Amino acid sequence: MLGEYPIQGRGAAEIAASVERAVGAGDLEPGRHLPPMRDLATRLGVNPNTVAAAYRTLRERGVIETDGRRGSRIRPKPATTGREQIRVEVPAGVRDAADGNPDPALLPRLVDAFAVAAAHGDREPVLYGHDPVEPELARLARAALDADGVPDGPVAVASGSLDVIERVLAAHLKPGDRVAVEDPGWGSVLDLVPALGLRTVPVGVDDEGPLPGDVRGALESGARALIVTDRAQNPTGAALTATRARALRSVLRDHPGTLLIEDDHGHGIVDVPLRPLAGVTRHWAFVRSVAKAWGPDLRLAVFTGDAVTVDRVRGRQRLGPGWVSRLVQRAVVELWRGGAVDAREVAASYGGRREALVEALAARGVAAHGRSGMNVWVPVPDETGVVARLLHAGWAVAPGARFRLGSPPGIRVTVSALAPRDIVPLAEAVAAAVRPSPARSYG
Numbered sequence: 001m002l003g004e005y006p007i008q009g010r011g012a013a014e015i016a017a018s019v020e021r022a023v024g025a026g027d028l029e030p031g032r033h034l035p036p037m038r039d040l041a042t043r044l045g046v047n048p049n050t051v052a053a054a055y056r057t058l059r060e061r062g063v064i065e066t067d068g069r070r071g072s073r074i075r076p077k078p079a080t081t082g083r084e085q086i087r088v089e090v091p092a093g094v095r096d097a098a099d100g101n102p103d104p105a106l107l108p109r110l111v112d113a114f115a116v117a118a119a120h121g122d123r124e125p126v127l128y129g130h131d132p133v134e135p136e137l138a139r140l141a142r143a144a145l146d147a148d149g150v151p152d153g154p155v156a157v158a159s160g161s162l163d164v165i166e167r168v169l170a171a172h173l174k175p176g177d178r179v180a181v182e183d184p185g186w187g188s189v190l191d192l193v194p195a196l197g198l199r200t201v202p203v204g205v206d207d208e209g210p211l212p213g214d215v216r217g218a219l220e221s222g223a224r225a226l227i228v229t230d231r232a233q234n235p236t237g238a239a240l241t242a243t244r245a246r247a248l249r250s251v252l253r254d255h256p257g258t259l260l261i262e263d264d265h266g267h268g269i270v271d272v273p274l275r276p277l278a279g280v281t282r283h284w285a286f287v288r289s290v291a292k293a294w295g296p297d298l299r300l301a302v303f304t305g306d307a308v309t310v311d312r313v314r315g316r317q318r319l320g321p322g323w324v325s326r327l328v329q330r331a332v333v334e335l336w337r338g339g340a341v342d343a344r345e346v347a348a349s350y351g352g353r354r355e356a357l358v359e360a361l362a363a364r365g366v367a368a369h370g371r372s373g374m375n376v377w378v379p380v381p382d383e384t385g386v387v388a389r390l391l392h393a394g395w396a397v398a399p400g401a402r403f404r405l406g407s408p409p410g411i412r413v414t415v416s417a418l419a420p421r422d423i424v425p426l427a428e429a430v431a432a433a434v435r436p437s438p439a440r441s442y443g
Helices: 012-025 037-044 048-060 111-123 135-147 161-172 187-195 212-220 242-253 307-319 326-337 343-363 383-392 420-434
Strands: 064-066 072-074 095-097 155-158 178-183 199-206 223-229 259-263 283-289 301-305 375-379 395-399 410-414
Touching: 012 048, 037 048, 048 064, 048 072, 095 420, 111 326, 135 155, 135 283, 135 301, 135 326, 155 161, 155 307, 161 187, 161 223, 161 259, 161 283, 161 301, 161 307, 178 187, 178 212, 187 199, 199 212, 212 223, 212 242, 283 307, 301 307, 343 375, 343 420, 383 395, 383 410, 383 420, 395 420, 410 420
Parallel strands: 095 395, 178 199, 178 223, 223 259, 259 283
Antiparallel strands: 064 072, 155 301, 283 301, 375 410, 395 410
16 A cells, blocks of 8 residues: 555556556545656656556546646546446335336247257357358348448447447547547446547437537547437437438538447337438448347347448457357347347337326426437436435436436436336326425424
8 A cells, every 4th residue: 555545566557457446446536636656656666657657558448537737636437437336226115217228028039049040050050260240140231221221331240339339439549539429328338438548528419319519519629539329319318310410411521530430229129210320421330239129138239331440340359259159140130030029019119108208297397308219318406316215215217427427417217117007106206306395494
């Protein structure tokens, strides 16, 4: 230990690891300043260049940030802590409307699809050097992308949307580059960007998607990449409209060097049309995960993009995992080809619950957002207080802090586990939690 700082080590890697352990354990709190590099070097008995290398590693991993003469400090949301830790523990007897999971009743059975895929694998084993993408999966994916107006490009497979986003960012950007992200937006992306040593630039969102003025401002300020959720945006349910998509394409045309990453988060579970932005910039990627429609544990997403981007991602995959299991890919083909999920029926199921909750809240004077997907976003004046009061009333919801950078507070309500009989009681509980407590008088 080093005085009041729980930092130790002789090499840069050891010092960086020591800081990360202290952050993870809570011994170095977010916002805490680290000692100046020369002071720490003197105390540890190492060369200042060693400490400088450790701090550089920590910056690239999203653990610390440096502010000129003010020195280095632990990030307000360090990558080692993660937004997933900003959650509500759900006690027994409390209804969980916080987890963001799909309704298990709407997910298909997997046993038959995997049996067919396994039999195929027994007949034609996949070995080293074989094509990493199942040809029929690529054909089905490309046909669906063509039907939705996504520009032509090679099809590849990765282990979920976040895997694609990480690999695409790493393929084009370097630590310190700025990335425009939705705010509020997917908490995992808000963690991932700084964890790669990149800087987040928040972009406001309304029901129609990212605000064009904010996007323009972010790109003009130097953001090199933009991440957009086309449908079922998490947490707000936003979906790009034709008008908004035209406006965003106009902004992107003025910045053709922008790396555009689109996540069709609502693939297979929404009934609003896709309005892709891809094709305006030189480098782009478009990703669709099977998690929400067919099951999170499949860990599979298909993506396309410009040839350079897809080739770079495939190259890095070859040096790491190699490929996504062709057994899983073949099972997904069976699910897709066999119509295991009726997208219209699933969309109607989520849509009915989502719209009923938004309407019930509106009837009680509470504004809420939820144009698509399985979540409803409710702006609130006191996020912590509302979450606590709802928990006391028997409902667990997700704190908005998991999804925000600088946007106003709110809560996310996942409708997947709600039955029709739950809508009114939940709306009444939310309305009661949002209303300020009555003033007390003391005689």
